[in-house]
Amino acid sequence: MAADKTIKLCDCNGTIAIDAKALAGALKLGAVPAIHTELCRREVGAFQEALQSGDCLVACTQEAPLFAELAGQGGATHALEFVNIRELAGWSKESRQATPKIAALIALAQLPEPEPLASVGYDSGGQLLIVGPAEVAVQWAERLKDSLEVNVLVTGGAGGELASVRSYPVWSGKLLSVEGYLGAFEVAWEQVNAIDLEVCTRCNACIRACPEQAIDFGYQIDAAKCKSHRACVKACGAIGAIDFDRVERARRERFDLVLDLSAEPAIKLKQPPQGYLAPGRDPLAQALAAGRLAQLVGEFEKPKFFVYDAKICAHSRSAKRGCNNCIDTCSTGAIASDGDHIKVEPHLCMGCGGCATVCPSGAMSHAYPRVPDLGLRLKTMLRTYRAAGGKDACVLFHNGGASRDLIARLGRRAVPGKSGGLPARVIPLEVHSVPSLGLDTLLGALAYGASQVVLLASAQEADEYGPAMQRQLRYGQAIVSALGYAGRHLEWLATEDAAELEREVWALQPSRTVAEPAGFNLGAEKRGTLEFAIEHLARLAPAPQEVVPLEQGAPWGRVMVNRETCTLCLACVGACPASALVDGRDQPLLKFIERNCIQCGLCVSTCPEKAVTLEARLLLGTEARVERLLHEAVPFDCVRCGKPFGNKQMIDSMLGKLGTHSMFAGGGLARLQMCADCRVIDMMESKNEQTIFGIKP
Numbered sequence: 155m156a157a158d159k160t161i162k163l164c165d166c167n168g169t170i171a172i173d174a175k176a177l178a179g180a181l182k183l184g185a186v187p188a189i190h191t192e193l194c195r196r197e198v199g200a201f202q203e204a205l206q207s208g209d210c211l212v213a214c215t216q217e218a219p220l221f222a223e224l225a226g227q228g229g230a231t232h233a234l235e236f237v238n239i240r241e242l243a244g245w246s247k248e249s250r251q252a253t254p255k256i257a258a259l260i261a262l263a264q265l266p267e268p269e270p271l272a273s274v275g276y277d278s279g280g281q282l283l284i285v286g287p288a289e290v291a292v293q294w295a296e297r298l299k300d301s302l303e304v305n306v307l308v309t310g311g312a313g314g315e316l317a318s319v320r321s322y323p324v325w326s327g328k329l330l331s332v333e334g335y336l337g338a339f340e341v342a343w344e345q346v347n348a349i350d351l352e353v354c355t356r357c358n359a360c361i362r363a364c365p366e367q368a369i370d371f372g373y374q375i376d377a378a379k380c381k382s383h384r385a386c387v388k389a390c391g392a393i394g395a396i397d398f399d400r401v402e403r404a405r406r407e408r409f410d411l412v413l414d415l416s417a418e419p420a421i422k423l424k425q426p427p428q429g430y431l432a433p434g435r436d437p438l439a440q441a442l443a444a445g446r447l448a449q450l451v452g453e454f455e456k457p458k459f460f461v462y463d464a465k466i467c468a469h470s471r472s473a474k475r476g477c478n479n480c481i482d483t484c485s486t487g488a489i490a491s492d493g494d495h496i497k498v499e500p501h502l503c504m505g506c507g508g509c510a511t512v513c514p515s516g517a518m519s520h521a522y523p524r525v526p527d528l529g530l531r532l533k534t535m536l537r538t539y540r541a542a543g544g545k546d547a548c549v550l551f552h553n554g555g556a557s558r559d560l561i562a563r564l565g566r567r568a569v570p571g572k573s574g575g576l577p578a579r580v581i582p583l584e585v586h587s588v589p590s591l592g593l594d595t596l597l598g599a600l601a602y603g604a605s606q607v608v609l610l611a612s613a614q615e616a617d618e619y620g621p622a623m624q625r626q627l628r629y630g631q632a633i634v635s636a637l638g639y640a641g642r643h644l645e646w647l648a649t650e651d652a653a654e655l656e657r658e659v660w661a662l663q664p665s666r667t668v669a670e671p672a673g674f675n676l677g678a679e680k681r682g683t684l685e686f687a688i689e690h691l692a693r694l695a696p697a698p699q700e701v702v703p704l705e706q707g708a709p710w711g712r713v714m715v716n717r718e719t720c721t722l723c724l725a726c727v728g729a730c731p732a733s734a735l736v737d738g739r740d741q742p743l744l745k746f747i748e749r750n751c752i753q754c755g756l757c758v759s760t761c762p763e764k765a766v767t768l769e770a771r772l773l774l775g776t777e778a779r780v781e782r783l784l785h786e787a788v789p790f791d792c793v794r795c796g797k798p799f800g801n802k803q804m805i806d807s808m809l810g811k812l813g814t815h816s817m818f819a820g821g822g823l824a825r826l827q828m829c830a831d832c833r834v835i836d837m838m839e840s841k842n843e844q845t846i847f848g849i850k851p
Contacts, residue, residue, distance in 0.1 A: 159209040164193035170244030173253040180257040180542035209233040237263035241565025246575030254544025261538035268527040271457040278337040278410040280451040286415030288314025315371040335501040336429030354395040363389035424485040459505035467517035468754035471729040476756035480509035485618040507590020514709035514752035516680025520590040529676025546605040546664035556612040589619035597687040603671035616648030638697025641665025702772040711770040720765040721804040726757035742801035749778040792829040799829035
């Protein structure tokens with residue numbers, strides 16, 4: 155902590171047990187801080203005095219607005235920060251054992267803010283398209299036309315009534331697609347009704363002329379009633395709004411916002427893009443959506459949440475599909491295939507980070523926060539917790555929305571020293587998105603000395619990413635369990651109920667921790683960080699292992715080759731994005747480096763002989779780093795010059811497959827046994843060789 159920063163502690167009217175001396179020792183403060191009882195009321199002068207002398211950290215979030223207002227009124231120029239030690243630590247059944255956790259929370263609050271990320275911008279001018287049946291779409295258009303640039307696409311047949319004044323464009327048709335994001339939506343539809351509402355003057359001549367009364371004041375023809383008399387066409391006359399034989403039916407326009415009032419939304423994503431609101435037919439939901447629209451006009455920006463390294467992406471090679479994890483996991487439709495790599499639309503990305511968690515190579519990484527920044531927070535928090543005498547730390551990751559509020563509610567339900575709250579060993583750590591936490595972070599936390607890591611997910615996070623996250627946790631748990639670390643170290647907890655959260659956290663039992671906390675820092679390179687964490691856990695393992703079996707799909711494993719069918723064409727080497735498969739340089743060899751393998755399956759899909767299979771496992775020790783021979787073959791020498799140019803197994807396979815082909819009759823098979831130079835010479839010397847000059851017109 156900087157020398158000029160003051161910590162202001164308050165026991166909140168005597169409801170929090172704070173050991174100031176222990177805090178001073180763990181945080182290396184030099185002097186024991188004063189403990190206030192009514193810092194936000196009777197002792198507020200102590201806060202103002204502290205802020206005048208330097209930066210200030212107030213251990214209270216309940217009255218943060220009040221303290222900020224006082225700082226502004228006093229003209230303070232120093233930094234003011236806050237940390238919650240009440241609901242997160244002091245208000246608990248184990249409040250008197252919470253000093254190590256309080257020290258850890260304060261240490262976290264002292265860390266500097268990470269470097270800012272690049273931003274993604276939106277520009278919305280308020281061009282709104284309302285899609286839906288006329289009776290509801292026109293009503294909302296009339297209400298919103300004074301605040302937004304309204305456009306209406308009427309879907310369905312006849313019904314409803316258009317406004318008496320043409321204040322905004324109205325189209326009709328079948329909605330085909332909605333693509334894009336806030337400020338840049340491309341909407342396509344097809345004109346299906348004979349009446350073009352943009353051309354129609356609403357003179358009512360067609361309504362009066364129609365003998366079946368198939369046209370109402372929505373100015374659309376009810377196809378079920380129409381008997382094709384075409385009296386309406388004659389009545390419309392030179393206006394030309396009615397055309398039963400219209401050829402050009404496709405329409406496409408650009409809008410900033412879309413209010414979709416259809417029964418089924420056009421964009422069926424769990425997280426639709428910013429600016430697209432689909433409340434359905436519920437009037438209350440429609441009203442709430444309409445209220446949000448005015449807030450989505452102007453210029454906006456958000457962080458660019460991801461970093462993508464195409465060089466190590468295992469998505470595809472030569473149109474052969476490999477890893478599709480990020481595309482399958484993304485709930486916003488932001489990720490799509492782009493040839494051998496993938497492309498991400500940053501305007502659609504909501505920063506969930508699930509893509510980075512399931513990426514086996516680290517080609518996709520989450521940057522909010524960056525793994526090194528999060529690693530520093532973990533390392534600082536756990537080190538301070540131990541320094542204050544804490545044991546068996548359980549890190550509770552949660553988001554800053556629903557889960558933060560849930561933990562606060564749990565703390566408020568507690569009776570300090572008697573019941574409720576969080577256990578003293580459970581340290582909450584807020585992140586932007588729980589699904590962004592990959593195995594590099596989770597195993598890194600265990601290597602730093604955490605007894606457990608619990609991921610507290612909201613209902614939305616659980617619905618969108620629950621299966622993918624639980625699969626990752628199973629991989630990690632399998633590793634630490636095989637190494638002899640008893641207990642459940644990685645837990646997934648999905649709830650938004652305070653009573654359920656209380657039951658679950660108090661039911662947690664401490665798991666065996668690593669004997670010595672790691673000293674390395676978590677890095678941006680995922681595979682390297684995982685290797686550091688696993689090596690540390692393995693070196694101090696209660697039950698050392700050489701091989702840990704894993705379930706299929708895990709990002710570690712070996713490649714096996716059927717030597718009977720492999721021809722050493724080495725297509726698998728060219729396809730491997732991780733350099734796990736290597737050739738013999740100037741010899742017909744296939745070798746494998748297991749530590750590099752990410753089990754993407756590109757080698758399997760590329761092999762023409764189907765000779766390659768995968769086995770998920772984690773190989774520990776130096777053997778994983780060395781090249782291991784998978785297959786070798788006897789070199790084949792050119793039958794003409796004697797120079798080696800291939801391997802015997804490949805040539806024999808070619809001869810077997812092509813021996814009966816008419817193209818190779820008359821000595822053609824011998825050329826398959828020649829090197830490239832000799833093949834050309836033999837063709838030039840052969841008098842029977844067909845050339846272009848011998849072809850008659």
